[in-house]
Amino acid sequence: MRCLSGIQPTGRPHWGNYFGAIRQYIDLQEDNEGFYFIANLHALTTVRQADALCENTINAAMDLLALGLDPKKATLFVQSQVPEVSELCWILMTGTPMGLLERCHAYKDKKAKGLAADAGLFNYPVLMAADILAYDSQLVPVGQDQIQHIEVTRDLAQAFNHHFGETFVIPKAQTLVHGAKVPGTDGEKMSKSYDNTLPLFGEVKKIRKQIMRITTDSRPMEDAKEPEGDHLFQLFQLFAKQDQIDEMAAMYRRGGFGYGEVKKAVAEASEAYFADARQRRAELESNLDYVHEVLRDGARRAREAAALVLSRAKKNCGLQESV
Numbered sequence: 001m002r003c004l005s006g007i008q009p010t011g012r013p014h015w016g017n018y019f020g021a022i023r024q025y026i027d028l029q030e031d032n033e034g035f036y037f038i039a040n041l042h043a044l045t046t047v048r049q050a051d052a053l054c055e056n057t058i059n060a061a062m063d064l065l066a067l068g069l070d071p072k073k074a075t076l077f078v079q080s081q082v083p084e085v086s087e088l089c090w091i092l093m094t095g096t097p098m099g100l101l102e103r104c105h106a107y108k109d110k111k112a113k114g115l116a117a118d119a120g121l122f123n124y125p126v127l128m129a130a131d132i133l134a135y136d137s138q139l140v141p142v143g144q145d146q147i148q149h150i151e152v153t154r155d156l157a158q159a160f161n162h163h164f165g166e167t168f169v170i171p172k173a174q175t176l177v178h179g180a181k182v183p184g185t186d187g188e189k190m191s192k193s194y195d196n197t198l199p200l201f202g203e204v205k206k207i208r209k210q211i212m213r214i215t216t217d218s219r220p221m222e223d224a225k226e227p228e229g230d231h232l233f234q235l236f237q238l239f240a241k242q243d244q245i246d247e248m249a250a251m252y253r254r255g256g257f258g259y260g261e262v263k264k265a266v267a268e269a270s271e272a273y274f275a276d277a278r279q280r281r282a283e284l285e286s287n288l289d290y291v292h293e294v295l296r297d298g299a300r301r302a303r304e305a306a307a308l309v310l311s312r313a314k315k316n317c318g319l320q321e322s323v
Ligand code: AQP
Pocket: 006, 007, 008, 009, 010, 016, 017, 018, 019, 020, 021, 022, 141, 142, 143, 144, 145, 146, 179, 180, 181, 182, 183, 189, 190, 191, 192, 193, 194
């Protein structure tokens, strides 16, 4: 199956990005054809410093490689290095109803907060549709927050196919049961813009402090607590094995424990879980030529695939290559 997904270079990746999406990329690369990209065109709507965007982009590539994305099994590339996608975006935009985009949550939420939204944010779902459709993607592994955007992709592809004839493959989203919506330190969805993230990489001591600051309820220690619905328990679940999860759930139900104990368990489990990736990340930092080579090769392969779909779309809608 052909799989595709992207991650924005808007800052350091967090547990939500990994357990919602990146872990799926790594699993899927074994038996599928994967295209994974650093979404720098999307990030340009929020990162407005050129140096920072460049640095974040290469950092995101190192993060994915360190976490286990294998360039021999999957194609890793930078979005802006495939200009075919931007051309396809325009073609899709010509048939996109305004109402469809007005209903999209990224834009709606920003408007609701009274923040200024630009055309880039408004049209974000169309560029995302182009990203997905340009590679004939069948499966899009993502977190729950992206489901609506994939529905938009499906709508746009179906409308185009209906109007101009069979052109695009209709993709499906895939989310995981544990990980579709990872909570942040305040219990809301973990998100860079809510400032409640726990990063994958960075100073261990600093991350431990952030874990110790996770908000909890103020019920007395001796009270029994329900594990389900408790965001600290949900974070523990991401790292622990089933017998450890069962043990922790029983401890919650018995009561008589402190949340500090759970936080310590989360810190230890997460440090052990990401230790190898941390080591690989340090090695990649001193091998930047390799990272650039992977991205160059990835862009070449991605362009080849996207050019085929763009040419099909242009032919079908009457934009002949030669007249
Ligand atoms: N909390 C989350 N739980 C599960 N999955 C998540 N994803 C993001 N947050 C969670 C998934 O990570 C992938 C990459 O997403 P992105 O690069 O678009 O990152 P993002 O959504 O911009 O991350 P943030 O932190 O939420 O940034 P802002 O605040 O800018 O929106 C996607 O598959 C996403 O579903």
